[in-house]
Amino acid sequence: MFEIRIEGETVYLAxxxxxxxxxxxxxxxxxxxxxxxxxxxxxxxISSAGISVLMVAYKRMIAGGKGFRMVNLMPRVKNxxxxxxxxxxxxxx
Amino acid sequence: MVRTFPRQMASIASLVAYVREFLEQEGLPSDRAFxxxxxxxxxxxxxxxxATGSRGDVDVxxxxxxxxxxxxxxxxxxxxxxxxxxxxxxxxxxxxDRRPGGLGIHLVRQxxxxxxxxxxxxxxxxxxxxxxxx
Numbered sequence: 001m002f003e004i005r006i007e008g009e010t011v012y013l014a015x016x017x018x019x020x021x022x023x024x025x026x027x028x029x030x031x032x033x034x035x036x037x038x039x040x041x042x043x044x045x046i047s048s049a050g051i052s053v054l055m056v057a058y059k060r061m062i063a064g065g066k067g068f069r070m071v072n073l074m075p076r077v078k079n080x081x082x083x084x085x086x087x088x089x090x091x092x093x
Numbered sequence: 094m095v096r097t098f099p100r101q102m103a104s105i106a107s108l109v110a111y112v113r114e115f116l117e118q119e120g121l122p123s124d125r126a127f128x129x130x131x132x133x134x135x136x137x138x139x140x141x142x143x144a145t146g147s148r149g150d151v152d153v154x155x156x157x158x159x160x161x162x163x164x165x166x167x168x169x170x171x172x173x174x175x176x177x178x179x180x181x182x183x184x185x186x187x188x189x190d191r192r193p194g195g196l197g198i199h200l201v202r203q204x205x206x207x208x209x210x211x212x213x214x215x216x217x218x219x220x221x222x223x224x225x226x227x
Contacts, residue, residue, distance in 0.1 A: 019138040047131055048196040
């Protein structure tokens with residue numbers, strides 16, 4: 001179960017962002033003009049498919065001179081970014 | 094504990110349920126689920142995306158052993174596709190040079206102590222021994 005909700009510049013992610021849900025996430029995030037703050041306080045799981053969506057969004061924001069932040073990650077979700085070598089990147093706070 | 098899953102992204106939800114059933118049956122803590130979910134998803138979705146021969150179902154097994162939890166994925170009538178041969182991802186490159194491709198197998202390597210592939214008589218077998226939690 002994955003949910004995404006957008007309020008202004010904040011994108012709220014909840015549940016499991018896996019390969020079955022990454023197209024939905026991308027469809028919601030790709031049109032956003034930015035800047036983007038991703039609130040991950042209710043994001044329980046992410047795989048490489050989900051990370052790919054966020055990497056694409058991050059690069060698009062940076063290329064356009066816009067900000068991209070990820071906040072309130074659960075430790076186990078943040079660990080995936082550590083394993084991926086992306087914890088110091090992608091604007092993770 | 095072997096279970097057969099249709100080779101499609103929609104099987105991920107069933108794989109998640111299967112992991113929980115396995116942990117409960119083996120009396121293992123539920124916080125082991127995250128890493129197992131991740132490794133199974135990365136390998137299973139690779140088989141969905143990269144299947145060049147078989148489009149058939151995939152047999153997935155989980156077993157608790159003294160070396161740790163051992164996961165296998167078996168496909169039949171399959172062309173050879175060796176995920177263990179995927180090049181290493183350089184995680185120290187700047188973000189501008191990073192590409193998402195290969196990240197899934199990188200995560201599998203990070204979370205396992207043994208990762209191997211066998212292919213014989215058009216049957217492909219991936220075997221992963223999971224790292225034990227600290």
